[in-house]
Amino acid sequence: MNNKKIAIIGVGNMGGAIAIGLVKSGFVPASDISVSDRKESTLAKLAELGVSTFTDNLEAAKKAEVVIVAVKPYHIEGVLKEIKGALSAEKILISIVSGVGMNELAEMAGTDIPIFRVMPNTAIALRESLTCISANGNTAPHKDFVVEMFNNMGKTVEIPEELMAAATVLSSCGIAYALRYIRAAMQGGIEIGFGAEMAQFITAQTVKGATELLLQSGHHPEREIDKVTTPMGVTITGLNEMEHKGFSASLIQGVLASYKKIAPTK
Ligand SMILES: NC(=O)C1=CN([C@@H]2O[C@H](COP(=O)(O)OP(=O)(O)OC[C@H]3O[C@@H](n4cnc5c(N)ncnc54)[C@H](O)[C@@H]3O)[C@@H](O)[C@H]2O)C=CC1
Numbered sequence: 721m722n723n724k725k726i727a728i729i730g731v732g733n734m735g736g737a738i739a740i741g742l743v744k745s746g747f748v749p750a751s752d753i754s755v756s757d758r759k760e761s762t763l764a765k766l767a768e769l770g771v772s773t774f775t776d777n778l779e780a781a782k783k784a785e786v787v788i789v790a791v792k793p794y795h796i797e798g799v800l801k802e803i804k805g806a807l808s809a810e811k812i813l814i815s816i817v818s819g820v821g822m823n824e825l826a827e828m829a830g831t832d833i834p835i836f837r838v839m840p841n842t843a844i845a846l847r848e849s850l851t852c853i854s855a856n857g858n859t860a861p862h863k864d865f866v867v868e869m870f871n872n873m874g875k876t877v878e879i880p881e882e883l884m885a886a887a888t889v890l891s892s893c894g895i896a897y898a899l900r901y902i903r904a905a906m907q908g909g910i911e912i913g914f915g916a917e918m919a920q921f922i923t924a925q926t927v928k929g930a931t932e933l934l935l936q937s938g939h940h941p942e943r944e945i946d947k948v949t950t951p952m953g954v955t956i957t958g959l960n961e962m963e964h965k966g967f968s969a970s971l972i973q974g975v976l977a978s979y980k981k982i983a984p985t986k
């Protein structure tokens with residue numbers, strides 16, 4: 721176990737998922753985690769994990785050597801102003817806020833503060849996140865710690881900050897895109913005879929199997945698809961119909977539309 725104390729400021733969907741993932745991982749004891757939020761009802765749910773809860777962000781940040789900010793982009797400026805007094809060159813600031821760059825964060829928090837931008841997805845609650853990490857110039861002594869912390873909650877990839885917007889789309893939004901595929905396949909499954917619950921189980925486990933085929937082999941998806949598509953068979957008929965209706969094109973365009981929304985304008 722590590723001996724650094726961790727604070728999470730803003731524990732909604734993402735901050736809450738990190739708190740749950742951290743506690744499950746045992747990376748730090750729950751008693752070394754402080755969480756703050758302006759909503760008491762949100763804090764009450766997380767208190768059941770054994771973490772300390774605060775409505776005062778500064779108090780929570782003061783308790784920790786590692787401060788994770790997980791508020792909406794339009795709240796980050798106010799929150800950093802509040803907790804600035806608890807930050808220092810010896811502490812670590814981690815922002816999971818999408819679309820707020822390292823320079824802006826340094827301007828708000830202080831240029832001497834070690835800052836990491838980290839982009840997880842909601843599967844972090846189950847310790848199955850894909851988390852992208854980038855760091856500013858002050859972070860060298862802390863990098864191993866931060867990478868290890870997020871490796872305890874899934875897999876990590878270190879990326880240059882320029883790729884953070886793309887990482888947000890592919891990993892963080894990606895969870896929602898994948899779930900939408902599952903929902904659509906389920907709806908088809910119901911039309912051909914399954915109840916919703918069975919259709920969901922069959923589809924979700926099938927997607928899990930598909931991802932494992934790629935993760936364990938490193939194969940390109942088409943190599944695994946070739947093993948399924950019997951000549952003149954059922955699969956290729958369905959796949960070609962999906963493509964006629966724009967399946968791949970709509971996914972690519974969706975990824976690009978999300979990216980356009982978040983990418984810094986050049
Ligand atoms: N939801 C997701 O899948 C992902 C979200 N993110 C980023 O994480 C951040 C948070 O997103 P969500 O968790 O989805 O939003 P959310 O709205 O679920 O959570 C934000 C939390 O911050 C609290 N809050 C607002 N103002 C506050 C303040 N002044 N002090 C303390 N707490 C305050 C809210 O009560 C809420 O519980 C955003 O910047 C988002 O871009 C990043 C990756 C994935």
Ligand SMILES: O=C(O)[C@@H]1CCC=N1
Binds near residue numbers: 818893
């Ligand atoms: O949809 C959003 O803007 C945020 C960023 C990534 C996931 N949720």
